[in-house]
Amino acid sequence: MRLPNWLSQHLAALRALLVFTVLLGLAYPLAFVALGRLPGLSDKAGGSLVANGSVLIGQSFTDADGNPVAKYFQSRPSAAGDGYDPTATSASNLGPNDVVDTADRKSLLTQVCARSLAVGKLEGVDGSRPFCTADGVGAVLAVFHRDGLTGPVTRVVSVNQTGTPFLATYQGVTVEPAKNGEDYQALGGVITPIRGDAPADPVVPADAVTASASGLDPDISPAYAALQVPRIARERGMTEAAVRALVKDNTDDRALGFLGEPGVNVLELNRALDQQK
Amino acid sequence: MAGWLFVISLVVALVAVYRPFGDYMYRVVSGTRDARVERGIYRLVGVDSKAQQTWGVYARSVLAFSAVSILFLYLFLRVQNRLWLSLGMPQMNTHVSWNTAVSFVTNTNWQAYAGESALGHLVQMAGLAVQNFASASVGIAVAVALIRGFAARSNGQLGNFWVDLTRVTLRILLPICVVATLVFMIAGMVQNLSGGTDVTTLTGAAQHITGGPVASQEAIKELGTNGGGFYNVNAAHPFENPTTWTNWLEIFLLLLIPFSLPRVFGRMVGQNRQGYAIVAVMAVLAIASIALTVGFEVHGGGTVPQAVGSAMEGKEVRFGIPNSATYAAATTLTSTGAVDSFHDSYTPFGGMMPIVNMMLGEVAPGGTGSGLYGLLILATITVFVAGLMVGRTPEYLGKKIGAREMKLASLYFLVTPALVLIGTAAAFATGNNATALNVGPHGLSEVLYAFTSAANNNGSAFGGITVNTPWWDTALGLAMLLGRFLPLVLVLALAGSLARQKATPESEGTLPTHQPLFVGMVVGVTVVLVALTFLPALALGPIAEGLS
Numbered sequence: 001m002r003l004p005n006w007l008s009q010h011l012a013a014l015r016a017l018l019v020f021t022v023l024l025g026l027a028y029p030l031a032f033v034a035l036g037r038l039p040g041l042s043d044k045a046g047g048s049l050v051a052n053g054s055v056l057i058g059q060s061f062t063d064a065d066g067n068p069v070a071k072y073f074q075s076r077p078s079a080a081g082d083g084y085d086p087t088a089t090s091a092s093n094l095g096p097n098d099v100v101d102t103a104d105r106k107s108l109l110t111q112v113c114a115r116s117l118a119v120g121k122l123e124g125v126d127g128s129r130p131f132c133t134a135d136g137v138g139a140v141l142a143v144f145h146r147d148g149l150t151g152p153v154t155r156v157v158s159v160n161q162t163g164t165p166f167l168a169t170y171q172g173v174t175v176e177p178a179k180n181g182e183d184y185q186a187l188g189g190v191i192t193p194i195r196g197d198a199p200a201d202p203v204v205p206a207d208a209v210t211a212s213a214s215g216l217d218p219d220i221s222p223a224y225a226a227l228q229v230p231r232i233a234r235e236r237g238m239t240e241a242a243v244r245a246l247v248k249d250n251t252d253d254r255a256l257g258f259l260g261e262p263g264v265n266v267l268e269l270n271r272a273l274d275q276q277k
Numbered sequence: 278m279a280g281w282l283f284v285i286s287l288v289v290a291l292v293a294v295y296r297p298f299g300d301y302m303y304r305v306v307s308g309t310r311d312a313r314v315e316r317g318i319y320r321l322v323g324v325d326s327k328a329q330q331t332w333g334v335y336a337r338s339v340l341a342f343s344a345v346s347i348l349f350l351y352l353f354l355r356v357q358n359r360l361w362l363s364l365g366m367p368q369m370n371t372h373v374s375w376n377t378a379v380s381f382v383t384n385t386n387w388q389a390y391a392g393e394s395a396l397g398h399l400v401q402m403a404g405l406a407v408q409n410f411a412s413a414s415v416g417i418a419v420a421v422a423l424i425r426g427f428a429a430r431s432n433g434q435l436g437n438f439w440v441d442l443t444r445v446t447l448r449i450l451l452p453i454c455v456v457a458t459l460v461f462m463i464a465g466m467v468q469n470l471s472g473g474t475d476v477t478t479l480t481g482a483a484q485h486i487t488g489g490p491v492a493s494q495e496a497i498k499e500l501g502t503n504g505g506g507f508y509n510v511n512a513a514h515p516f517e518n519p520t521t522w523t524n525w526l527e528i529f530l531l532l533l534i535p536f537s538l539p540r541v542f543g544r545m546v547g548q549n550r551q552g553y554a555i556v557a558v559m560a561v562l563a564i565a566s567i568a569l570t571v572g573f574e575v576h577g578g579g580t581v582p583q584a585v586g587s588a589m590e591g592k593e594v595r596f597g598i599p600n601s602a603t604y605a606a607a608t609t610l611t612s613t614g615a616v617d618s619f620h621d622s623y624t625p626f627g628g629m630m631p632i633v634n635m636m637l638g639e640v641a642p643g644g645t646g647s648g649l650y651g652l653l654i655l656a657t658i659t660v661f662v663a664g665l666m667v668g669r670t671p672e673y674l675g676k677k678i679g680a681r682e683m684k685l686a687s688l689y690f691l692v693t694p695a696l697v698l699i700g701t702a703a704a705f706a707t708g709n710n711a712t713a714l715n716v717g718p719h720g721l722s723e724v725l726y727a728f729t730s731a732a733n734n735n736g737s738a739f740g741g742i743t744v745n746t747p748w749w750d751t752a753l754g755l756a757m758l759l760g761r762f763l764p765l766v767l768v769l770a771l772a773g774s775l776a777r778q779k780a781t782p783e784s785e786g787t788l789p790t791h792q793p794l795f796v797g798m799v800v801g802v803t804v805v806l807v808a809l810t811f812l813p814a815l816a817l818g819p820i821a822e823g824l825s
Contacts, residue, residue, distance in 0.1 A: 013342040016322045016439065017349055017411070020446065024410045025403030028451070029493040032458050036468040045468040047486050047516070052479045054486045056465055056515040059478045069480050076594070086487050087393055089510040091591040091619035093741035095719040096579025096628070097822060108581050108590065131584040193580045206589040213513035213618045219594040252595070258282040260521025261597030270479055
């Protein structure tokens, strides 16, 4: 019996797919799984595990309430689950002009400002940043004009603050605090972030106030590690020079001198600290 | 400075492999001898490897293989909970399964699911990764068929799809993947079948370290310009991209085949300089795009990056900003869509560049195969436009570009913009844009990005949009399906039409298609066509955001 042409074509396709599935979908990956059992590769193929986690996967060094444990170097903020959850990896995915808090969530700007303030407080340094208020939210005004986008200013609201606004007046108009749940953009206010007078190069480094791409970033920048050195030395009764030496030991420089950026592996660094007696 | 060295080293490496690797691929697709294992496969599949196919038969073979693949993968995802190594994951629901099956078969690898919380190891290996290979081979096969159309001498034959598919898979993709997998494992990528390991962190909390056959999947994901990550965060995950140098290697792998295929084109039409002209067009567009993306990201813009001091939100410390931006440009210039940083949090203009790259039609250098055939279509349009200017019958490589050829080329060009713009409009008209995380111009950018990514078979995302609703899964699935197979059939029809023609000898009036003038014209035609099509949409989204 001769099959119709279209049917034999689809049967050939199915057979081809099955052959490829066996070859590429089973033989190829499973051969490498087997190879990964060999000594020398097995540690890495198994996930680079150490006693307290994986050296490739970052973790939080906080207590049960989420407060930093002062004797440990702290990791970056994380958007993976409740923080550093490998079963729910994620970035924040918030945009570069996400500056207005809503009832559901804090804006990215406010998150950055609040983190900067908290890190500054923990390390005893200035946590101020451009576009941030002194109380750690985004310094953003909704400016209402008489004729929509033009004309004299009629009303100004500090949209992320319900208490005393960070600015008393704006173009001669008294700044009001925001009311909960009010959408000032929908009412016609022009969203205007205010730069403020914070230094352009803040003391708290960029990676300390931003969530990573994976939510599992194992590294912090050498600058953020350096910022934490005095606290670690104080908490552990070590000299700052000794802590700095450990930081240096656990810093990965750029591969070949030009690939990527230097990073300090936080878990390895903290483990090295615990091993010091 | 290190950031520019990173880009320059990639360029140097790609230049170094262009001839040897291109020549190797040429020998694979034009050789006449079958290896023993290949003969075995042809016997199992039941095809005659010596039989030549016309464009219609070739196209029906591609479509049959793809249809069977979609159905197979759909069923696989629907029953994964009953299979070995499911890790207790439930079956995938109907609309996500449809979306995912189409996504992987079309080389898009858009992901409406999170790998670590939705899929077991078996379906990743034997379902998704198989399509990573197959969809890449299909793209290369179709590109080779188009070249045979230019090279053929009036016999109308385009080769044999089953032979192209098998040879490209076994002789090009698999050997490189074997080497890359080994290197990736040495770098620290996981390769096991473990369901994960529960650990107690230094401060006493619980953490579940995931496992999986990641290294073997990562290799083909990059080499085949697929881009579907094993985990939700794709190549940002330390298990998918553990070091600063694996980041370089991943970018190299995803650019390798698309940038070397013009050599195959040059060899097959018998004039290497034609290949150089095509690769020059790709390189000019790619280098300009990478420089702009890196420049925009490094120099900030947007309130939050200014407050932070740099655009570090959604980026990893080990990669840093310049290398992350290079990855973002490379992944969208090809049809890869893997990411090592999250484009949604990019500076306004930095985030616009990936969209622009995809809107270019992914021809610089584009996906495996699809980049080359896309660019050859644009070159054909350029020849026609130039012909109109001087009032002569346009011809490309001795083949006349007549009414039929131009209709096919124009239709090819119109498919993706139509899908992107209609899709975006439909999302707003039906209120489905409300699932975007951001509002205002950035919300439009998110929707525009999603449809651009799907219709161009890229698969990267502005992650801030919730896309696993029935409407989004269905709409994006359709965009991916039509965005892959309509152009592919049109390309094969064009190939068939060219293959039936006798070659016209070159004359005084023939436009030389290997000189800088022609390269410049193709670049110009590409940019003008894209700008005319997409500028209004871009103005309402990223440009409005960047200027406000």
